Amino acid sequence: MSVTPSPLTASSSALSHAALTVRLRAAGCVFAEDEADLLLATARTPGELAAMAERRALGLPLEHVLGWAEFRGLRIEVDPGVFVPRRRTEFLIDRATTLAAPDAVVVDLCCGSGALGAALVSSLGRAELYAADLDPAAVACARRNVAGLGGRVFEGDLYAPLPASLRGRVGILLANVPYVPTSEVAFLPPEARDHEAQLALDGGSDGLDVLRRVTAEAAHWLAPGGHLLFETSEQQAGLAADIVAGDGLVPRIETCEDLYATVITGTRPN
Structure with a gap:
């Protein structure tokens, strides 16, 4: 999965990515490394990243945390509670x-x-x-x-x-x-x-x-x-x-x- 780094991603250390991956994996996320990439690429500030990671670790769908889902090459906005396209x-x-x-x-x-x-x-x-x-x-x-x-x-x-x-x-x-x-x-x-x-x-x-x-x-x-x-x-x-x-x-x-x-x-x- 390829993700274009955001300024937050570019300024974050490998340890930060590793720590995020460990946290997501501990929460049961099968594709923890890919999800860490997406969270880092989407979050605009360290505080927002921490909040997103917490929501994901609590079991919210990744798409609801990110605010979007990829579907047939499109970025589809997905609000909390709305069905996520499969x-x-x-x-x-x-x-x-x-x-x-x-x-x-x-x-x-x-x-x-x-x-x-x-x-x-x-x-x-x-x-x-x-x-x-x-x-x-x-x-x-x-x-x-x-x-x-x-x-x-x-x-x-x-x-x-x-x-x-x-x-x-x-x-x-x-x-x-x-x-x-x-x-x-x-x-x-x-x-x-x-x-x-x-x-x-x-x-x-x-x-x-x-x-x-x-x-x-x-x-x-x-x-x-x-x-x-x-x-x-x-x-x-x-x-x-x-x-x-x-x-x-x-x-x-x-x-x-x-x-x-x-x-x-x-x-x-x-």
């Missing part, structure tokens, strides 16, 4: 990029930080971007992340806050819905379980409750030939594909072994 989800954006038409209308539901919409539009070069989330903290964060791309972010439940004029026009519908079954949320890593919004993690009894609500209306919002894309676990993929088909979309399951990612695409027939 690297595996880059596979979803890879698939969406291959399917999107020029000047696509893109909607990012359950947008969290807005990372998915921002990454897709950045890849396409040109697109009309809309996003929505129920969490006010996520909405505030997403607005900053998509502002430079001309995106608009709405606060509300799934499709409810979106402009009605989008019905039947959406070419790519990204829906990074929660898919962890309620009974399994307690077994998530503490960084997610204790520091990210519950509504971004809990997918209901079988993990697919929110997905059912998304697919139930998807065909009304998608343009003919438009695509809904979402991530799920390998174990849930068969049932999720059946749900997609039951709501009038043609499902396709794709996996990426390198990223341990499973993506389902539901296409509205022409």
Whole structure:
């Protein structure tokens, strides 16, 4: 991992870096040396570095400590409590990029930080971007992340806050819905379980409750030939594909072994 040194990094001794690495490793950080590099490169003063190191040692996600996460080559701002974009989800954006038409209308539901919409539009070069989330903290964060791309972010439940004029026009519908079954949320890593919004993690009894609500209306919002894309676990993929088909979309399951990612695409027939 390459990090451009900040003035703080350049003036810090090797011992300071070593001490920080030791502290992070003692706190259970697997990639302690890389995290020390990032903290040193981000902190502007020794006092800020000490505070950041303390927060990380207490178990806060690295991205919340830094204030940003890297996602598909972009630096995405991530506020405390907001869902941190996972690297595996880059596979979803890879698939969406291959399917999107020029000047696509893109909607990012359950947008969290807005990372998915921002990454897709950045890849396409040109697109009309809309996003929505129920969490006010996520909405505030997403607005900053998509502002430079001309995106608009709405606060509300799934499709409810979106402009009605989008019905039947959406070419790519990204829906990074929660898919962890309620009974399994307690077994998530503490960084997610204790520091990210519950509504971004809990997918209901079988993990697919929110997905059912998304697919139930998807065909009304998608343009003919438009695509809904979402991530799920390998174990849930068969049932999720059946749900997609039951709501009038043609499902396709794709996996990426390198990223341990499973993506389902539901296409509205022409």
